[in-house]
Amino acid sequence: MKIIGIITILLSGSIMIYSTLDFPEWGDPLSPANTHLSVYYIENSMPDTSVPNIVTAILADYRSYDTMFETTVIFAAGLACFLLLRNFRKKKKEYSLYRHIPTGVTLKIKNSADLADDTKLFQRIDSTWVPFDLVTRTASGLIVPFIQIFALYVIAHGHHSPGGGFQGGVIFGAAFILFAISYSLRESLKIISEKTAVILSCVGVMIYAGTGLLCLLFGSNFLNYGSLAQILFTDPVSARSLAILFVEIGVGLAVAGVMIWLYYNISSSGKYNQGL
Amino acid sequence: MSEHYPVLIVIIPFIFALIVAFAGFIKPRLCCFLTISALILSLYSSIILLFQVFKTGCIEYRLSGWSPPWGICYNIDYLNSIIIVVVMIVGLMCAISSQKAVNRDLDQKKGAFYALFLLFITGLTGILATGDLFNLYVLLEITSISGYALIGTGNNKAAFASLKYLFMGTIGASFYLLGIGYLYISTGSLNMADIAAIIPELQQSKTIMFAFIFCMTGLFIKMGMFPMHGWLPNAYSDSHSATSTLVASLTTKVMLYVMIRLILNVFLPDYSFSKLNIDNIMVWFATVVIICGSFLALSQKNLKYMLSYIIITEVGYIAGGFWLGNRLGMTGAILHILNDALMTMCLFLSSANFIYVLKNDSFKNFKDIFLKMPFSAAGFVIGGASIIGVPPTCGFFSKWYLLSAAQEAGHYEFFSALIFSSLICCILFFRIIEQGFFSEDDHENNVTKFNEAPVSMIIPLGITVLLLIAAGIYSGDIITNFIDHAIPDIIT
Amino acid sequence: MDNYLFFIVSKFNYWGVMILIMIGIYAIISKQNLIKKIIGMNIFQTAIILFYISIGSKKNASIPILHHLNEHTQKINPDDFVNPLPHVLMLTAIVVSVATLGVALSLAIKIYQQFGTLEENIINNKIAADNNRQSVIDRL
Numbered sequence: 001m002k003i004i005g006i007i008t009i010l011l012s013g014s015i016m017i018y019s020t021l022d023f024p025e026w027g028d029p030l031s032p033a034n035t036h037l038s039v040y041y042i043e044n045s046m047p048d049t050s051v052p053n054i055v056t057a058i059l060a061d062y063r064s065y066d067t068m069f070e071t072t073v074i075f076a077a078g079l080a081c082f083l084l085l086r087n088f089r090k091k092k093k094e095y096s097l098y099r100h101i102p103t104g105v106t107l108k109i110k111n112s113a114d115l116a117d118d119t120k121l122f123q124r125i126d127s128t129w130v131p132f133d134l135v136t137r138t139a140s141g142l143i144v145p146f147i148q149i150f151a152l153y154v155i156a157h158g159h160h161s162p163g164g165g166f167q168g169g170v171i172f173g174a175a176f177i178l179f180a181i182s183y184s185l186r187e188s189l190k191i192i193s194e195k196t197a198v199i200l201s202c203v204g205v206m207i208y209a210g211t212g213l214l215c216l217l218f219g220s221n222f223l224n225y226g227s228l229a230q231i232l233f234t235d236p237v238s239a240r241s242l243a244i245l246f247v248e249i250g251v252g253l254a255v256a257g258v259m260i261w262l263y264y265n266i267s268s269s270g271k272y273n274q275g276l
Numbered sequence: 277m278s279e280h281y282p283v284l285i286v287i288i289p290f291i292f293a294l295i296v297a298f299a300g301f302i303k304p305r306l307c308c309f310l311t312i313s314a315l316i317l318s319l320y321s322s323i324i325l326l327f328q329v330f331k332t333g334c335i336e337y338r339l340s341g342w343s344p345p346w347g348i349c350y351n352i353d354y355l356n357s358i359i360i361v362v363v364m365i366v367g368l369m370c371a372i373s374s375q376k377a378v379n380r381d382l383d384q385k386k387g388a389f390y391a392l393f394l395l396f397i398t399g400l401t402g403i404l405a406t407g408d409l410f411n412l413y414v415l416l417e418i419t420s421i422s423g424y425a426l427i428g429t430g431n432n433k434a435a436f437a438s439l440k441y442l443f444m445g446t447i448g449a450s451f452y453l454l455g456i457g458y459l460y461i462s463t464g465s466l467n468m469a470d471i472a473a474i475i476p477e478l479q480q481s482k483t484i485m486f487a488f489i490f491c492m493t494g495l496f497i498k499m500g501m502f503p504m505h506g507w508l509p510n511a512y513s514d515s516h517s518a519t520s521t522l523v524a525s526l527t528t529k530v531m532l533y534v535m536i537r538l539i540l541n542v543f544l545p546d547y548s549f550s551k552l553n554i555d556n557i558m559v560w561f562a563t564v565v566i567i568c569g570s571f572l573a574l575s576q577k578n579l580k581y582m583l584s585y586i587i588i589t590e591v592g593y594i595a596g597g598f599w600l601g602n603r604l605g606m607t608g609a610i611l612h613i614l615n616d617a618l619m620t621m622c623l624f625l626s627s628a629n630f631i632y633v634l635k636n637d638s639f640k641n642f643k644d645i646f647l648k649m650p651f652s653a654a655g656f657v658i659g660g661a662s663i664i665g666v667p668p669t670c671g672f673f674s675k676w677y678l679l680s681a682a683q684e685a686g687h688y689e690f691f692s693a694l695i696f697s698s699l700i701c702c703i704l705f706f707r708i709i710e711q712g713f714f715s716e717d718d719h720e721n722n723v724t725k726f727n728e729a730p731v732s733m734i735i736p737l738g739i740t741v742l743l744l745i746a747a748g749i750y751s752g753d754i755i756t757n758f759i760d761h762a763i764p765d766i767i768t
Numbered sequence: 769m770d771n772y773l774f775f776i777v778s779k780f781n782y783w784g785v786m787i788l789i790m791i792g793i794y795a796i797i798s799k800q801n802l803i804k805k806i807i808g809m810n811i812f813q814t815a816i817i818l819f820y821i822s823i824g825s826k827k828n829a830s831i832p833i834l835h836h837l838n839e840h841t842q843k844i845n846p847d848d849f850v851n852p853l854p855h856v857l858m859l860t861a862i863v864v865s866v867a868t869l870g871v872a873l874s875l876a877i878k879i880y881q882q883f884g885t886l887e888e889n890i891i892n893n894k895i896a897a898d899n900n901r902q903s904v905i906d907r908l
Contacts, residue, residue, distance in 0.1 A: 005798035009790040016786040019486035023461060025778030027827040029847045034826055036464025038851040040346055043844055046834055054832040054852040055859075063856060065339040065348045069402070069414045070860045072290065076395050076418055077867035079297060080425030081874040083388040084435070161833065166863060195301050202298045209291055222283040224341030262870050269877050410857055417864045424871050428878065435878040436891055442872050443796055446809050453816050453861065454789075460854075461823050577903075640906055 049240040051159045059164065060244040064223045067247075068208050070166075071254050075205050078198075078258035085270030098122045104132055124186065126274040133182075140182035147175035155252040159241065165251025169204075172252065173259025180263060184274050189264070194272065197261040204254025208247050281325045282337035282350045285360060286402045288318040289367075293394035300387010308375045311390040315371055315397070319364040322357075322401075329357040330757060336407070344407070345470040351407035355540075355610065355762035358754065359533055360404050362614050365743065366525050366621050367397045369736040373625055374518030376730050377632055381516060382429060389429070389518075392422040396522065400530050409456045409542070410466045412534065413449065416498075419530075420445045423523050430515035437510035444507040448497030455491030458483050459542075468542050475544060479551055488543055488552065492535065499531035501595065502565035505588050512587070513580035517628035520580065525620040528587060529613045532594050536610065539598075545767055555601045559685075562596025563693040565589070570700040579627050579637040582704060583620070586663060589697050590616045596693075597678040600685045603767050608677030610759045615662070615670040615747055622659030622740045626652045629729035629737065645712035648727050653712055655737040660705035662744050665698055670748035781822050788815035802879065802886045806872045813865040817858045824854035 024031035045057035059067050098107045101123055155168030180188035192200075212223040220227035225243035226236035234242065264272065292314030299306045328335060334353040338344065352360075371393065382389050399419030406412050424445070428438035460466060462483040463474040478484050500508035512524045539548045549555050566589050573585035594616070597609035627637060629652035634641045646653045662669035665676075675694065682691040728734065747754070788811060795808020832852035834844065876886060883891045 001800075002798045005794050008797060009794045012793070013786060013790040016486075016789065017783055019458070019482060020779055020782040020786065022482040023779065023782060025774075026781055026822060027825045028778075029826045029829070031461070031823075032464035033461050033823050033854075034464070034851045037345060037466070038464075038824075038853050039846045041852055042832065042846045042849050046844070052834040054834065054849065055855050058852055058856045059859060061340060062342055062347050063340075063410075066411055066414050066856075066860055069411075069418055070863045072395065072398075073414065073418055073421060073864050073867045075294075075297075076392065076421045076425070077870045079388045079392050079395075080421055080428075080871045083382075083385050083392060083425050084428045084871075084874045084878050086385060086388075088384045162831070166859065198301055199298065202294050206291075206294050209287070209294065212287070213291070216280055216283075221337065221341045222280070222287065222339055226341060266870070266873055266877065269881065410860070414860055414864070417867070421867055421871055424875070428875055432882050433895055435875050435882060436895070439802065439872065439875040439879060442868065442875065443805060443809060446868055447793070447796065447812065450812055450816055454819065457816065457819055457823065460820075466853075466857075638906065 048237065049244065050237050051241050051244060053159055053161065055162075056158050056164055056244065056248075060247050061225065061240055064212075064247065067251070068205075068212065068223070071205050071208055071251050074255060074258050075201055078201055078261045081262050081265040082198075082270075085265045087270040097125045097127070099125050099132070124274075125184075136182045140178050144175050144179050147178070148172060151175060151252075151256075155248055156245070158248050159245065165248035166255055168248075169252035169255025170259060172256040173263070176256075176260050177263045180260075180267075185264065185268055185272065186274060189272065192260055194261070194264060197257045197264065200257030201254045201261060202257075204250045204252070204257060207250030207253065211243060211247055211250070278324075278328070279337070281321045281328065282335055282352050282405060283339065284321045285318050285325060285364075286398055286405060288321065289314050289394045289401070290398045293391045293398060296394060297387055297391035300385075300391065304384065304386050307386045307390045308371070308378070311371050311394060312368065314394060315364060315368040318397075318401070319361070319368055322360045322364045325352055326357045326361055328352075329354060333761075345465055345467045348406070348408045348411050349467070350405045351468070352405060353762065354758045355537070356404045356533070358758045359529075359613060360401055362617050363397065363400050363404065363526060363530070366617055367393075367522065369621060369625065369740055370518065370522040370525075373521065373628060373733045373736040376732055377516070377518050377628065385429075389426070392425050393519075393522065396422040396426065400526055403530055403534060407468050408466055409459065409468060409471070413453055413456065416449055416452070419527070420449060423527065426519040426523060427511050427515040429519070433510070434514040434516070437507070437514045441507040441511040444497055444504065448494045448504075450494070451490050451497065452494030455487045455489075455494060458487035458490060462487070468537075471542050472544055475542070475547060479547060484543075484547075485552065488548070491538055495531050495535050495538075499528045499535070499591055499595075500588055501561075501591060502568055502588065505569075508588060509581050509584035512584040513578065517580075517624070517631045521621060521624040521628055524584065524587060524624055525617050528591050529594075529617045532591065532598075532609075532613055535595070536598055536606075540762075540764060545601075545764060549601045555599045558599035559596050559687050559690050562592045562599065563689045565592030566596070566693040566697045570697040573704055574700060577639055579630065579639065579642075579708070580624075583623050583627060586623075586701065586704070587620060590620070590663075593675075593678060593694065593697075596690050597681060600681050600687060600690070601767070602681055602685050603763060604677055604684055605681030606763045606767060607755055607759050608674050608681055610762065611677060611751060611755065612674035614754070615674045615744075615751075618740060618744055618747060619659055619662045619669075619671055622655060622662070622737065622744055625733070625737045625740060626656035626659060629733050630656075632729050632733065633727055639708060639711060642708055642711045648725070649729060650726075651734050652729055652737065655741050657705075657709060658741050658744060660701070660709075662748075664701045664705065668748055669744050670751060671744075673748055673751040782819070785815050785819040785822065788812075788818065800888045802876050802888060805888075806869065806876065809872065810865060810869060813861070813868070817861055817865075820854040820858050820861070824851035826850050 041054055041058055045054045049057045049061050051057040095108050095110045098109060101121055151168045151172035154163040154171055155165055158164035215224045215227050216222055218227040218230060225240045228243050229236045229239035232239045232242055292310055296307050296310050329352055337350040339348045378386055378389055396419055399415045402415035403412055424438050424442045428435050459471055462478055462481055463471050465471050497504040512520050569585050569589035569592060573582050576582040594609045594612050597605045631637050633649060662671035665672045679691060679694055792808045792812030792815060796805050799805050829848055829850045832849045880886055883894055
């Protein structure tokens, strides 16, 4: 198999390097790619949409339909992980493990069916040795709110600086994943349950698609934000800018929700127990 | 409202997918109903779109209101409007037929299953409708990701088959993306019509040639052309029967459509056939595909594996017929895309019925199948007859076009490969029918009970059989009204 | 000599992309471990992202963000900003590759639950043994 691999990649690699010979030189401002479509975007994105960040303007307005399906791709990935991994069957265990929080002693209790999962003094765990690290918990607990604020900044400031819905959503999800890693999956499920994560992602994609449908209702083409000026009480250009913010919020919600959902499913192989 | 139908065919299943995913957590019983109603709505709008195209010609829809080279546009023309209708019909039939099996096997995950089902349809419809190369890639990935997940929920080998499919599918999609990159670097555009206007000036460019090669490589992997077919049989056979009906009857056909679309509307036939001069090689290649696929189908012991290899030979039919380069061949290829989607659906629906009752699809279990499950077996026989090419069914007409095109172009190797694979299909289907009719066991000792699949699985099969015959009878109308307009006039 | 140097400088990052693509394909073809294959797949996708970003670059250009202050005073010169379109396309491609990675990892977890290993040849052997057992049962 290794020899086949080497032969394949040598053949196709030489073909591919040969194929680059006709390319325009790297960084040439006069190459067709840099002179055909992009000039229009650079010159007109400000008068068309009043968004200084050209990437955001193209992403959420000129090619907004792509972006809607990009959000759908990540939503489909969340659904796919759920469909493949989620395990609703609960194995009946003979015993379950609890940790006494003040002392850190692990208790093994038989016939524990009618005991609550967590009380103030006891915490349910799944393996005999689960480290309890005060330093990580405290430190990540301190960091998480700042990361979340930064995520909100990245979403809201996508018009003026690099950033936007995806990046902000991923950062928001990452903050929560940090919490889930340093605490445990059970505790994070109490804050954002599986249902909440799903609803968050559904609503996020729904905001995007709903904005598009709203444009249909106002008589223009799908996702043509200009027609939203009637309900936003502005001119069409600033309506586009506002609608882009709206859409970015939807994308952020969807991505954050899906990231959390993906983490839940993959880290616990769908069992939703203690996790990593 | 009437001008918005091009986007509604994509948006309706998409919005309903979100609602179904939502409902799966709140009221799982609603999921199936919502899915079926979404598909009925989009089938309705696709039929209206078909009539609009029939009356007024091609329709362009500008998404976000920007004019084409800068924004994304949808182009509904004679070629894709009819394939969209077929996709919707297949989706609707699969959804109706799948509900019992899904209720039995995937109880709590129904919402996710049907949401991905609808996203799969969304992706395929988007691929068919779009006029933008990069938008096509995004929708291709939606289709693929939902396809991987749907295939992964099968028997215990399904996850492995699905992961193999994922590797091959990702390589294919990435090669397609690389091909678009080559087109973008030499033309600076992503819109199909815009690129088609620029390409005649760049006929000597190596970059365009390699763009063509990479796009085609990617699509060949995705459609399961013979040397790259490794993922296909396992992925289609190990998956749950509710998914394999949908995925197997649509994925390869839509990829073939993308190939036809790229050649006719992006690279233009002038460049693809005259300049590159690879049509003879491609026809030979398709001949090899048909013969190898037929032999591999002959060596299988399970129904779904056999059907998967038949799909590979059908891919060879369509690709070879298209690359013959004459008008008859292209007509035959496009007609065969429509017919093959229906034929494969018919066969897979009846195999889903067999699996639902018999719990296994090995040929050993098909004894007395005509006594046990007369309706499903009758549907299977008609589907098989259509694959072989028996006259009243639609398979005959497209095969006739392909044969006369091969004869006209002087490609007798392709002609004989078509005849040969029809004969092999005869053997394949009669082997099973023989098992069903004349089993060695004594009928009197162990009387086989009538044990038919539920009505909700029989009705879609019956409708499909009727459609097969109707598509055969009306194939002349389909050709004169749609396919003739879809093929550019320079092809004779 | 100068010609050659110029030629290499104007093409070398495309060559780098091609080499990365080859590394990815090699990992997918030759490695037995499924996780290594997934990594190879990701290298492949990342290489294509780099390819698009190289298409969009311009010499002496800055990031594609206009400034509010000089929007009326100065006419925008397209040569001052890199091509924004490939960046947009690659944002989409990054998301797609993340989604594919997620699905691939969950499939790998499912395979591990079923076969107890991630080595492809061992899984193939187990499936073959399973099929053999099935056919023996059928014959009996």
